[in-house]
Amino acid sequence: MKRLLVVGLSIALVYLVYTGTLSVVEVLIAVGIGLALSRVIGVDLVKDESKLSVRRFFEAVKYALKYFTVIEYLAHYSVVKAILSRDPGLKPAIVEVPYYVNSEIAVVTIANSITNTPGTVVVDVDEKRKKFYVHWIFAEAFEGEEARRGVSAEFEEWAKKIFD
Amino acid sequence: MIDVLLFVLGSSLMVLSAVLSLIGAVGFLRFRNFFLRLHSATVGSIGGGVYGLVGLALLTLSLDVPGYLKYYIFGVAIVSAALVVFASPTGSHILSRAAYRSGEAAPRPLIRDKLKEAGLE
Structure with missing residues (x-):
C-alpha cells in the first residue's frame, strides 16, 4: 500500500511539474496515471517497502x-x-x-x-x-x-x- | 527582491554553463583519445547541460510573464535536467564498456590497466 502511494504520487508530481498546471482536472489525471503506473511498475522500482522512509x-x-x-x-x-x-x-x-x-x-x-x-x-x-x-x-x-x-x-x- | 535574486542566480548559472560547454568542446579537441574525451563530454553534459537547465528554470521564475507559461517552462527545464542527470551516465557507461570490449578505441595512453589484469574481457 505504502509502495503504491509513494510511487504513484511521485509519478503524479513529475507529471504536474512537467505540465506546470494545478487545475483540478490535471491533478486528477496525474494521480490516476500515477496510481495506475505504480500498480504496474511499483514492484520493480521499490523492492523492499520497509525502506521507504x-x-x-x-x-x-x-x-x-x-x-x-x-x-x-x-x-x-x-x-x-x-x-x-x-x-x-x-x-x-x-x-x-x-x-x-x-x-x-x-x-x-x-x-x-x-x-x-x-x-x-x-x-x-x-x-x-x-x-x-x-x-x-x-x-x-x-x-x-x-x-x-x-x-x-x-x-x-x-x-x-x-x-x- | 526575490525576483532579482532568482534572475541573477539563473543568469549566472546559464553563463557558467555556456562557458563550461565551450571548455568541454575545447577538451574534445585537445584530448586525443576516446576515454579522455568522455571526461570532457561529462563537463559538457553536467556543467553545460544540467546547470544551464536549472539556470533557465530559475530565470523563468523571475520573469514577468503569464503564470502558466512560467511554470510550464520551469517544469520542463527541471524535469529535463533530472533526466540528463539520470540518463547521461548510463550512456557513458555503455559507450565506455563497448569501446573497451570491442577494442575499437584503444585506451592509450594508460599508465595501468587493472581491467586487463583482472582478465574480464
Missing part, C-alpha cells in the same frame, strides 16, 4: 545538494584546469575500486555518481567480486582502499545511508 528521503535531498554544489565544483575545476593548461599533467589509468553495498540501486547510484563527476568514468563492473573498474584521469592509486578513497568513498557512504 522520510529520513532516507531527506538524506537523498542532502546528498543531491552537496553533490551538485561542492563535489561537482571540485571535479569540474580539476578537469577544466587540465583542459586549459599547457601541461595537463594527466595520469590516466583504469583502476579497481571495491564497493561494499548490497542493493542493486545503491550500486547504480554509486556508478552514476562516479561517472557524473568529470575525471572518473566507470568502464566495467564485476558484481561477483564487488569491484568497479574506473577510468580515472588523475590516478593516485590503482586498487584497494586507496583507490576507493580517491574515487567513490563519499558516494558509497551516502548510498549506504539512502538505499542500504
Whole structure:
C-alpha cells in the first residue's frame, strides 16, 4: 500500500511539474496515471517497502545538494584546469575500486555518481567480486582502499545511508 | 527582491554553463583519445547541460510573464535536467564498456590497466 502511494504520487508530481498546471482536472489525471503506473511498475522500482522512509528521503535531498554544489565544483575545476593548461599533467589509468553495498540501486547510484563527476568514468563492473573498474584521469592509486578513497568513498557512504 | 535574486542566480548559472560547454568542446579537441574525451563530454553534459537547465528554470521564475507559461517552462527545464542527470551516465557507461570490449578505441595512453589484469574481457 505504502509502495503504491509513494510511487504513484511521485509519478503524479513529475507529471504536474512537467505540465506546470494545478487545475483540478490535471491533478486528477496525474494521480490516476500515477496510481495506475505504480500498480504496474511499483514492484520493480521499490523492492523492499520497509525502506521507504522520510529520513532516507531527506538524506537523498542532502546528498543531491552537496553533490551538485561542492563535489561537482571540485571535479569540474580539476578537469577544466587540465583542459586549459599547457601541461595537463594527466595520469590516466583504469583502476579497481571495491564497493561494499548490497542493493542493486545503491550500486547504480554509486556508478552514476562516479561517472557524473568529470575525471572518473566507470568502464566495467564485476558484481561477483564487488569491484568497479574506473577510468580515472588523475590516478593516485590503482586498487584497494586507496583507490576507493580517491574515487567513490563519499558516494558509497551516502548510498549506504539512502538505499542500504 | 526575490525576483532579482532568482534572475541573477539563473543568469549566472546559464553563463557558467555556456562557458563550461565551450571548455568541454575545447577538451574534445585537445584530448586525443576516446576515454579522455568522455571526461570532457561529462563537463559538457553536467556543467553545460544540467546547470544551464536549472539556470533557465530559475530565470523563468523571475520573469514577468503569464503564470502558466512560467511554470510550464520551469517544469520542463527541471524535469529535463533530472533526466540528463539520470540518463547521461548510463550512456557513458555503455559507450565506455563497448569501446573497451570491442577494442575499437584503444585506451592509450594508460599508465595501468587493472581491467586487463583482472582478465574480464
